[in-house]
Amino acid sequence: MSPKARSKRGTKAAKAWDGRFQEPTDPLVEIFTNSLESDLQMAAQDIRGSVAHVHGLERAGLLTSRETARIVRGLGRVAKEIRDGTFRAKASDEDVHMAVERRLTELVGPVGGKVHTGRSRNDQVATDVRLWLRDEIDSATEDLATLTRALLQRARTDLDVVVPGYTHLQRAQPVLLSHHWLAYAEMLERDRDRLADTRKRVNVLPLGAGALSGAGFRLNRRAVARELGFEAVTENSLDAVSDRDFIVEFLSAASLIAMHLSRLSEEIVLWSSDEFGFLKLPDAFATGSSMMPQKKNPDVAELVRGRTGRVYGALVTILTTLKGLPLAYNRDLQEDKPPLFDAARTIRGCLAVLAKMLPKLEVQKARMRDAAGGFSLATELADYLVERGLPFRQAHTVVGRVVGFCVENDRDLSSLTTAELKLFSPDFEPSARRRLSIDTAIGRRSLVGGTARGNVERRIKELERSVDGGGRRRPQKRG
């Protein structure tokens, strides 16, 4: 084609980039490469980013204030269409960025084509996804706080409930049910900590990196960062357009959240079984069976547990995609959004439904207490002997034999007389039998972190403050 013929095609290309192309894109390729289905949900962020960019162009003298106003107004109208649901993407829109710009140009004319000055989709999409994720982290942090509040509320309510503490799913030592709920609150605190750490690395502006080497105009990136609430700007343009660490970090934090919820859910499933009988599920949070009329199933907890896979899978997806990519931007990176969006939606849904279900669980207090005694108090006897000077290993062995004797003869620990105890060790005195009390056992765990009531109440208060007052949630603050 001659320069003439080329020019005849007019200056308005159908695609953002097809100036040098002579053949149209294959329709199958259009569908295959299109990301609109997934990235349309970043439209609000895309527009916010464009507004700040346009202000930057104005500051740099690349747009007049009139052009700026016109474009910003246009972007505002596009944003409104999106909010109202009247925005219509076209099949030819490759992605959310082109959809927005195409609509902008329809609304404001060719000046819309100036919005992309000094910008590439490479730094634009990185900016959008960081804005999107920052919002999402803030929402997920609030969701974590909401579930923590539900746990703290349960902890307040259940302060006089005793439950067996388990190791290896064997009854081990009695604990306050509140202490058990607080264990999950601690996990969620760490989850909020991690999100806060991740947020710092998310909240850095890549715009200005251009395609890969930096924009060719002297834009004031720090001013743009301030306008968009970013705490810093990226310092290397090649890195800026190819960095997806922050997505991996978020998905790793999300995997830990999912893992924690899978543990809580496993316990809800176990505890609402007939065999445990520790919890009754309210009808509103259980489902039935299409075949068995008697069933009341803990589906919510099961689904939360099952969806752990989804979040782990998202993490593996992005890690796989990033492996071995040379610098800088590669189209593979487009695949960062589906796992990110899906995982974020998944954990937020799980957090919300658990927060609503938790207060409705009916705790079967008597059944829990019945299960908490018996051999779970054996450690008390060993500690008793230790206080009398026996090395712990020997005390452990002595009490092991006491337990073996009871099991063999179908006796309870509490049924043993002092005389019988003395057969195992002369150090047993009548006071030993007084140690075989659930409440004494719990009360003795009053060192920091132990299950004694005073501890638990103090910790509830601290966590309430943490979850409400915001502030830093650092381990060292707890120490």
Next chain:
Amino acid sequence: MSPKARSKRGTKAAKAWDGRFQEPTDPLVEIFTNSLESDLQMAAQDIRGSVAHVHGLERAGLLTSRETARIVRGLGRVAKEIRDGTFRAKASDEDVHMAVERRLTELVGPVGGKVHTGRSRNDQVATDVRLWLRDEIDSATEDLATLTRALLQRARTDLDVVVPGYTHLQRAQPVLLSHHWLAYAEMLERDRDRLADTRKRVNVLPLGAGALSGAGFRLNRRAVARELGFEAVTENSLDAVSDRDFIVEFLSAASLIAMHLSRLSEEIVLWSSDEFGFLKLPDAFATGSSMMPQKKNPDVAELVRGRTGRVYGALVTILTTLKGLPLAYNRDLQEDKPPLFDAARTIRGCLAVLAKMLPKLEVQKARMRDAAGGFSLATELADYLVERGLPFRQAHTVVGRVVGFCVENDRDLSSLTTAELKLFSPDFEPSARRRLSIDTAIGRRSLVGGTARGNVERRIKELERSVDGGGRRRPQKRG
């Protein structure tokens, strides 16, 4: 068995726990459950933890100062045996904790059995692995700094080398080779940041949590924490013995490190191919072929890239193991160490070998520069038109046609006359052709993060300070 018969077995049990057991453990079970092969490498940490615990027991009045001194001395001897390689584990030692205590008791007599007072293996192993990982994080942080220094040294050396910047592995725009090296330095900075964040959550003392409900004695946990350099103590005993979040966090940070190294390695492989010809590998860092005498292979880079799988696999391992476990300790958690140890060793090995190889790479400066020009300067023409007021989208289309014309007619951009350029757009003036210079193109990228030399030199200095001076490496500091 009667109490008598039971007592006859003596107070010295063969295992730490077999008081109530009548049958010996099946030999296959002994092998299957034994963790010594893996956890022996935590012996030093186990002993440090025990020394601090013994001091804690003394403070609590559970050990006399004489007993304390005797045990601490004994632990010192065990530590020495381990350092000297004279320590011999026995088949009956289930794990490193029992091996150390068994040997201690051999050395100091039955008082050795007092070391486990107020402690369970559950809080003990959690303490050991946190101590081990804290050490490892510090070493890995230093390894990251070492590799960063190697990158910064390269960046200083290669300041006058120009290389094509790539997107989609297509030449895109010229950049300074130093800018390219710095992209990796930025990644490693974030890696150090992440390790620093993880370290805070690692550096919390679980000892005192006992088996799950807290030790039955009033131990001063904060004093123990201070002695061991922990910044805080865990606040919930159930959580303390079942929390392995910090391992997931570390493996996630390690996966990002591995991913970064896989990208660098991919580029070393590409660049040392005949086709690129950008790098020559020194003989000392290449290997040959057993069949083809001419081969000089970038095996080191390939292995670094390949070992990414190992680190990702470790992350999946621990995430899988943790999914759905009820509280508190479960034996599944023993499986936390093999992936942790393997991944830590893997990334440290990769960091070390790359740091040593990087300074030896022979940069083929001329070849790089030759590849950096040509159509990679097309953006310059588009920016030129934008400066003359053309909306970017139109400028892009115009230059696309210029490029298409050149490709079709086998012409270089720089060979076009102003007259020819004007056929595509009247806005082209003679000054346009002066823009087709690599050095001009690079020089114009002087906004923050751009590839202009001034920027790059400034950033080298900042990173040198960061990597040497230590200090906080927070994004906001860069902003």
Next chain:
Amino acid sequence: MSPKARSKRGTKAAKAWDGRFQEPTDPLVEIFTNSLESDLQMAAQDIRGSVAHVHGLERAGLLTSRETARIVRGLGRVAKEIRDGTFRAKASDEDVHMAVERRLTELVGPVGGKVHTGRSRNDQVATDVRLWLRDEIDSATEDLATLTRALLQRARTDLDVVVPGYTHLQRAQPVLLSHHWLAYAEMLERDRDRLADTRKRVNVLPLGAGALSGAGFRLNRRAVARELGFEAVTENSLDAVSDRDFIVEFLSAASLIAMHLSRLSEEIVLWSSDEFGFLKLPDAFATGSSMMPQKKNPDVAELVRGRTGRVYGALVTILTTLKGLPLAYNRDLQEDKPPLFDAARTIRGCLAVLAKMLPKLEVQKARMRDAAGGFSLATELADYLVERGLPFRQAHTVVGRVVGFCVENDRDLSSLTTAELKLFSPDFEPSARRRLSIDTAIGRRSLVGGTARGNVERRIKELERSVDGGGRRRPQKRG
């Protein structure tokens, strides 16, 4: 509630299971547990399964032929509505099964409630997903065949093109480009093999397993299996409702397909770089840059490579979900479909787009041949010496020195005189220099599997037969 009051609620429950429930399901729970968004795509399979089940009920005397006809007709109408796009799911439909049955009952009245006799959603969903996956495996097998055909066509076309064979991305020995294409055809053959193996384990009927213990009626399951084209029936009801092995198997086979395509894509990316210059992408299968007018990017190949992560992630998702679930059905299993559906769609899309792109690649024959000679012929010299009796290890060392000499002195192998060669080994004769020919080197690889033309042509024919004739594609058939 009294029996009376309960009965007053009428016999028509809103949900499939809420007879014993007194509180309505929480709206958040309804949304959280709903699977319609995902499983509606199994509607056709659900209806096919129901038709066969209804025939089974008729055979067992549980439905009259009139009832049967009425229900089957109703199901046909629902199927038609779905095909036509006039089917409307309701918010209260929990899943595709309830949506279909609800609509059926609207169409045929209460007799619709008989379709679920002797069936549970547990065996129903297992049946549906097996039917769906069987269809999908057949389609994916055809997609694999289509891509294989494209590779074979390329292999026919490129029979006289020579390309460097690489190891470690270093030029190693020359091969026919056709041989290179065939390597991928071999991979796809194995992929078809694996799908065929998986299909056998997919194609087993679980219907009749009921909720978990077997239906309470004597249904002839083999007859239902025959009607639905299943080769076998499940032999254990507990296993039947909880088995998702076949999904893991499929996703594992899909992961291998994705991995193969990632390798092919990596090569397309490399080969279409300026540095390799082996391939030109047609405009219709490349995309441009929004910033750099000169770019022509291999986005399709990059996206195929990037989507590997998505398929791997799906595999990890389902493996995670299944870990540690007790028998039999658990709601976690609902999470089997999103990863399955997404991965199947992903690999099918990738196969289709590559099959369409492959014939359009413009092979740069001269450039490939230029790259294929040189030191890649060094092995020929070593083999030459071996034929003269030198042990291979020595021959290798000798030729290594010859190469070292050439590199140092910037000489080509082919420029060496016999006299020069003799300085390295007296066994070199003038005939040695004749071995330094690309065509000779290729021709000598005529053992089975070697790159000699005869081999390649034979293998093309065999694979053409395999891919067209269908039939078993077993390794032993090739041996």
Next chain:
Amino acid sequence: MSPKARSKRGTKAAKAWDGRFQEPTDPLVEIFTNSLESDLQMAAQDIRGSVAHVHGLERAGLLTSRETARIVRGLGRVAKEIRDGTFRAKASDEDVHMAVERRLTELVGPVGGKVHTGRSRNDQVATDVRLWLRDEIDSATEDLATLTRALLQRARTDLDVVVPGYTHLQRAQPVLLSHHWLAYAEMLERDRDRLADTRKRVNVLPLGAGALSGAGFRLNRRAVARELGFEAVTENSLDAVSDRDFIVEFLSAASLIAMHLSRLSEEIVLWSSDEFGFLKLPDAFATGSSMMPQKKNPDVAELVRGRTGRVYGALVTILTTLKGLPLAYNRDLQEDKPPLFDAARTIRGCLAVLAKMLPKLEVQKARMRDAAGGFSLATELADYLVERGLPFRQAHTVVGRVVGFCVENDRDLSSLTTAELKLFSPDFEPSARRRLSIDTAIGRRSLVGGTARGNVERRIKELERSVDGGGRRRPQKRG
């Protein structure tokens, strides 16, 4: 270096490939690239492969029969040294292949250098790992059979034991305990099927592919294949040296095995809890607590469950490593062996320990039966109404109300009079109450796959035949 100087270095190179190298390998690189620690366990396979290769060289006239005999004898001696444990690898041995060849040459002199004629490490290692894996598959298949036999033995023993069948971990319907064991036997049958399918693709000879393009000599590869028991030879040399599909396939099959064992282990953990009380663990297969003398923990089952992570991780490792590698051999592939070896060892250990533990489990028959009745018989009432013509959906609703009434009034289903039942539906007759029997409920599940005793006994016999007689274990055979 001149040809002379080069030749002075002698013809015996220290490494297999260093003819053209002038600098020695960096010691860190030697350690980093060395694979001996991992691949030494393939020594026997390496030697078997070499013997067959040497026979092939003899047939091709490349070795005299005398040389052949000498080398084969030498290889035999190396094999013996390895078996006897007297073999000593040297630090300079890069891998098992070089260690064996180095020792061979020490034993037989320079003729040892002929063993590598027409072979590259690329095809050699592929051959070794296939031989190793074939052996391992055969052993794992036998281990699966052993565990299946243990399950079948339990199934025979427990034929009169009734246990609640669970869905959602809620009691659902009673089943025979034998039926429950058989569910796992079915899973293991599929596992053996999968290994058999995988074995076919493992059992293909790559030797002869050379470095990548085929050996340069006309070797009779089929004869070598026959000698080594391979069913086929690879048909494309590029594919042959880069194919690791068979490792992924095996690790995927291993992941399914691990997943199955994790489910069985989860149930052993649950069932041996105090709450379930269904199983007592023998002392020989339980372990105690270092702190709590009463504990008897199901550590074996927990570790089996926990090690699932290890096997999944291995699968992710190899998938990650393979992603995006260009053809043909790349050093990344060295990383195939650690995950393969570790996962194979892990599943074999798990299978063995479970097979030994299963027969020792003490089933608490009375407790199981007590748990199996009650509301688990509700389905029986619904089926009863269906037989009387009520549509299933209505029958389900009616019985749901009956259950709701019982729960509310703390009544058993079996305590309801016919008159009471009639309040819910007039279709209830006195015969309804006879349906509320565990044995009747089980007996009615006599369709194929149901839990009725006749079915279970038949299936035990079939599986016994399958596991003993070997033969094909295809789903269609069961149908």
